[in-house]
Amino acid sequence: MSSDVLPIGSIELPDKSDSYYRVWQLLESVTDPEIPVVSLREMGILRAIRMGDDGLEVVITPTYSGCPAMEQMHDDVRATLSRAGVVAKVVIQIAPAWSTDWMTADAKDKLHAYGIAPPHACVKSDSPQSVFNPIQFASAKFKSAQFAVIPCPQCGSENTTETSHFGSTACKALYRCLHCMEPFDYFKPY
Amino acid sequence: MAVNTDYLLHLADNALILGQRNAEWCGHGPILEEDMAMANNSLDLIGQARLLYQHVANLRKDGRTSEDLLAYFRDAYEFRNYTLLELPHSTALLPTASGDRDYSVTIVRNFLYSALMVLVWDALKQSSDSHLAAIAAKSFKEVQYHLAHSRSWLIRLGDGTGLSHQKMQAAVDYLMPFTQEFWVDSPMEIVAAETGLGLQVSSLKAAWEEIVDDALTEATLKYSSSQGFVTTGKLGVHSEHLGFVLAEMQSLARAHPTAVW
Numbered sequence: 145m146s147s148d149v150l151p152i153g154s155i156e157l158p159d160k161s162d163s164y165y166r167v168w169q170l171l172e173s174v175t176d177p178e179i180p181v182v183s184l185r186e187m188g189i190l191r192a193i194r195m196g197d198d199g200l201e202v203v204i205t206p207t208y209s210g211c212p213a214m215e216q217m218h219d220d221v222r223a224t225l226s227r228a229g230v231v232a233k234v235v236i237q238i239a240p241a242w243s244t245d246w247m248t249a250d251a252k253d254k255l256h257a258y259g260i261a262p263p264h265a266c267v268k269s270d271s272p273q274s275v276f277n278p279i280q281f282a283s284a285k286f287k288s289a290q291f292a293v294i295p296c297p298q299c300g301s302e303n304t305t306e307t308s309h310f311g312s313t314a315c316k317a318l319y320r321c322l323h324c325m326e327p328f329d330y331f332k333p334y
Numbered sequence: 335m336a337v338n339t340d341y342l343l344h345l346a347d348n349a350l351i352l353g354q355r356n357a358e359w360c361g362h363g364p365i366l367e368e369d370m371a372m373a374n375n376s377l378d379l380i381g382q383a384r385l386l387y388q389h390v391a392n393l394r395k396d397g398r399t400s401e402d403l404l405a406y407f408r409d410a411y412e413f414r415n416y417t418l419l420e421l422p423h424s425t426a427l428l429p430t431a432s433g434d435r436d437y438s439v440t441i442v443r444n445f446l447y448s449a450l451m452v453l454v455w456d457a458l459k460q461s462s463d464s465h466l467a468a469i470a471a472k473s474f475k476e477v478q479y480h481l482a483h484s485r486s487w488l489i490r491l492g493d494g495t496g497l498s499h500q501k502m503q504a505a506v507d508y509l510m511p512f513t514q515e516f517w518v519d520s521p522m523e524i525v526a527a528e529t530g531l532g533l534q535v536s537s538l539k540a541a542w543e544e545i546v547d548d549a550l551t552e553a554t555l556k557y558s559s560s561q562g563f564v565t566t567g568k569l570g571v572h573s574e575h576l577g578f579v580l581a582e583m584q585s586l587a588r589a590h591p592t593a594v595w
Contacts, residue, residue: 181443182563209472238385239468241475308367309483312375318367 150203151192152240154248164200165195170228171202177216178313181258184217185322188246191237200232204328205242207334208314244334261297261319261330294330296321306330337491340391340414341526343404344568346453347415349473350405351576352447353379355419355584356440364437366440371483375444378476383425385469398555406587410576414522418512419565420576437442438498442505446513449545455537462530484551492553503555510560516542520568567579 155301158168171193175186184190184204192203202221206214209264218234244263247255293302301323308318316329358374363369386403421443423435458470475572491498517536519527526532550557565573587593 185501206381206472208378208381209385209469209476210377210379212377238472239464240469243475308370309479309486310367310371314374314377332479 150205152246154188154246155185155190158250167193167200167202167209167225167230167232170224170230171221171317173321174217174220174224177213177220178315179255179258179260182247182251183253184221186248186251186254186310188242188244188248189217190221193232196233196235198233200230201235202232203235205236207235207242211314212315241332255331256297259297259328261315261328263296263331263333264292264294266333269326294319295330296324296326298326299324337393338526338529338531339393340522341532342390342393342466343384344414344522345402346383346390347413348419348447348451349379349386350383351413351415351579352443352491353355353377353517355421355423356444358435362435367540368437368487372440375483377479378473382473382476383475384470384489385472386407386466389469389592391467406584407591410554410572410580411570413572413576413580414568414570415446416514416578417565417576418509418513419447419574420567420573420579421509421512422575425504431471436501436505438491438501438505439509441484441491441510443551444480445484445549446486446509446546448477448484449549450513450516450535451477452481452545453541454533454535457533457538461532466531480497481545483546488549488555489553492550492555502553503558506550506555507558510558511562512565514560514562514564515566515568518564522550 150233157172158165161169168185171185171190172183174181174190176184176189178186179187187207189204190202191205191209192201194201196201202225204217204221214236219234222232236256243266245266247263255262290306294304294306295302296304296319299321301321304319305322306317307320307327310316311318311329315331317332318327319330320327337370353376356379358370359369359372361375363372383405384401386469387404391399391401406589421439422433423439424433425436425439434529451462452474455470458465459474461467461470465474465578467575472483488502490500517539519536523532523534527534547557
């Protein structure tokens with residue numbers, strides 16, 4: 145496995161001067177299998193396109209450790225490229241750890257339009273310098289950060305409540321709006 | 335430098351065995367939301383176990399070890415998980431007895447283990463093994479949510495009805511002695527701490543007690559004594575329950591060792 149250092153944060157589509165511009169363009173059509181409105185790049189899952197020892201490499205990173213959609217994404221990337229005649233190896237690299245903070249602003253807008261409340265920014269930085277404080281974690285301060293106000297993606301009301309910590313996929317929780325009474329998914333900050 | 339794979343297997347086995355146990359609730363959860371919660375919790379834990387087993391397989395480079403071999407073709411004495419994690423979802427039973435699953439035991443166990451692992455994974459982000467540090471960074475994010483979930487149910491049920499309070503206290507009293515195993519450092523943990531791969535979990539005891547004490551107080555539950563026999567699952571000496579867990583988990587792979595999806 146290559147140990148190249150990967151970028152942190154959102155990945156913007158490179159311009160035409162980038163040597164792998166065509167590959168980036170092709171992969172814009174590969175979406176998250178569970179959320180077909182956002183591309184892997186917009187989700188922050190597609191991390192890099194680079195030349196490895198054995199040729200072109202497309203680097204993706206898993207979201208949750210056990211996300212079952214990972215295999216599908218791997219196959220979708222390969223199929224899309226091979227249809228266009230591009231030979232590339234798909235590399236799964238876990239460091240640095242994916243974060244919902246890496247989603248692009250566009251992705252958050254698309255999630256919202258699709259009916260999924262986008263994630264809040266993660267409160268704690270996961271940089272090595274950050275010091276985890278278990279007391280703060282255990283206190284009410286943590287709870288207010290984790291269970292922040294989540295506006296309804298349908299009507300915008302902030303009068304919403306969590307119905308379930310866990311939802312239809314590993315990355316979502318289930319909420320409902322007490323104003324328009326619609327249930328909705330909330331993409332959990334990770 | 336040779337990496338101490340026993341230590342990695344200890345972390346992996348903890349995640350796999352608790353993941354397998356919690357998955358027993360799939361389709362049997364007390365309410366739909368908790369059914370999904372345990373399935374999701376297991377997904378995270380088994381995902382963590384896979385990353386660690388794959389890491390061990392890559393390190394051994396013997397052309398034979400794979401994540402499947404480690405999960406499905408080792409026997410109980412080779413597993414290095416804490417005994418706490420292999421117990422059935424019920425309070426003390428005779429070895430051959432079976433009882434209804436009790437969600438209070440599930441919640442208390444998840445809470446006690448998540449409170450430990452939130453500290454362990456946070457510390458392992460600094461591991462000298464960069465791949466373990468990467469796994470720790472992901473697992474840390476996941477276990478925080480597991481802790482938030484189990485802690486909220488600990489309080490909801492502990493500070494709930496008379497019956498739910500009584501059942502939660504019984505679960506705390508039953509499980510607390512098993513946590514003593516966390517604090518007795520084993521040779522593999524001492525070696526891991528010396529090389530910077532891991533840490534001596536005993537150094538986290540005060541921080542763990544603070545998380546546990548704080549939540550138990552809010553849940554109106556008593557911190558029960560954890561005296562008595564110290565279990566030795568992480569040394570490979572398990573309770574009678576692990577064999578049953580493995581029999582269910584491994585039988586298909588062992589009956590059809592060359593099967594592929």
